[in-house]
Amino acid sequence: MATALFLDCDTGIDDSLALTYLLAQQDVEIVGVAATAGNVPTDVVVANNLAWLELCRRTEIPVHVGAQNPIASRLRTAEDTHGPHGIGYAELFPASTPPSDLDAAHGWLRAADDHRGELIGLVTGPLTNLALAVRADPELPGKLRRLVIMGGAFGVPGNTTPVAEWNTVVDPEAAAEVFEAFSRFDAPDPIVCGLNITEQLVITPAHLCRLRTDSGDALLARHLAEALRFYFEFHDSQNEGYVAYLHDPFAAMVALDPDRVSGIAAHVAVELNGALTRAMTVADRRGMLGPPNAQVVTQADTDAMLDELIDTLAGYARHLNDA
Template identity: 50%
Template sequence: MAHHEALPVFADVDTGVDDAMALVYLIASSDAELVGVASTGGNVDVDQVCRNNLGLLELCRAGDIPVSRGAEQPLADTMRTAEDTHGPAGLGYAELPAHDRKLTSYDSAEAWVRAAHAHPGELIGLVTGPLTNLALAARAEPELPSLLRRLAIMGGSFDYRGNTTPVSEWNISVDPEAAAEVFAVWGRAAESKAIEPHQLPTVCGLNLTENIALTPAILSRLANAAEASSVAMSVLDARGTRSVADNPLIRALEDAMRFYFEFHFDQGEGYLAHLHDPLAAAVALDPGIVATRATTVDVELTGTLTRGMTIADWSRRWGREPNAHIGVDVDPAAFFDRFIERVGPFARRLVHS
């Protein structure tokens, strides 16, 4: 592919196994320059997310990318985390290298604003965790929607079941108020013509991301692309079997994914894992890899059974301007090809450089 200037990307993550895969994808992508990482509590508490983000940057031998600590609590709710899904430290069985990297002196909301002002009109935003930090950033800098080139969000579930309650997706359900606020802010910017349609968030909900099912066979393709000697995982393996890959990045990803496979298996979904966040990372760099429909999205905050539900007004009953592009279709094979052709050679170079 022809090389243009790398796109500046700011990633707000609650790392987590699939967030880790998303960060590695961004770092491995030559068309992206990761200019900042915001840590948000979600899959695990915010301090553990910070540790995971710093350790991952070290594992990937990334340059001095600023990592910020985000809000400790959602805007209105009490914090909930998901160690059962991601492991006690958030990265399954993976162990991260020691390092002396430090967090920024400023928090994640300010990190968003700084990055947007450093790359006005160019910055690509990605959120794969709750939207708390982004909501706080937009309060601090109301021009934020117009400062971003585009925004990709992993969250919600459209005409599809939830994964936290029957109707709500995890990232939204952790902080529904923040999600509602973000959609409202971008909606007002659209109404006032402060932003172009392409600056509306592209939302990758469960209806899209649950199509991205990673299997042991696909993970083996990644190890092969990295020229890492590894053994394909199997549902018959003892729980917690550690990767024997001779590549430290592949080993960490396999150890993280093992826990995720086991979790999905226990949920009755098979020995596989849904790569929600890496899909959103790929969409941030290239929105064309998913089919989308523009619509108005809002978040239910008060429903007894439906709090955290994301509602898309497909039939324009609210009479409001669209505030989002909802992902409605994706080609999983094309996504995995792209993921493997970026992350595999990157992992190989880490060892052979």
């Protein structure tokens, strides 16, 4: 049987790669894609998700419109990082398929009820929609097979503030609510992929050349390359080199195979009040804040993961081109 997966994302360049990687998996059934405001506003995220799905001929997958704003703060977006439309220099045709009539929070609930105990939840954007879903059904954590979150920074500097990571900064209250929900409920602890590990999955122009060459310069590969070119330029402007960190594809790969990584059990809490530390993720390994509510990923063979990612995307792009 195919693995049921629900993706919540703020697409986004690296979200785009994560989505296409998941679409390439023959044994994965994406039962829904929720659009979260983050890298770009919700309506742009919806348009991006629909466009990628149409390009990949997967318009049967419902796209759920999420909240327009974070739970308790003003929305901030990252067009400087991802481009004015969130997908860098890629120019996708607008999709002809409309989004689902079911909003993102209720998309979560329906997917969890339809695949109770089997659903893999993957969040590569802010946790707004999931927090709203848990508010509507506090038992939701116990209905999931596992939850994988891209978010937080553990033992490393943040990428948005000196101590905090982007997804958590956008909606720290939502992140705090989700971790607290898993503290209260007897459910598998979320697997958390923070900057300490996702910034080890680094793509370079050489990888991009390999993607296009191995795909036969197929259309999907060209669009992904155009998106990534913007991402390279952004990282270069930040004095990080002409490279890009693939945070969200890392989390997608972990969602499908958690055994490829190792980590530590910790009680993760989110700072909400600090003037300098708001949105900081605190991982307590000693039980001072309570029992573990997360598995924080600390180690992975990122070289092997990157090779697999490039091979998968190139093969999928070639398949679409030949079909």
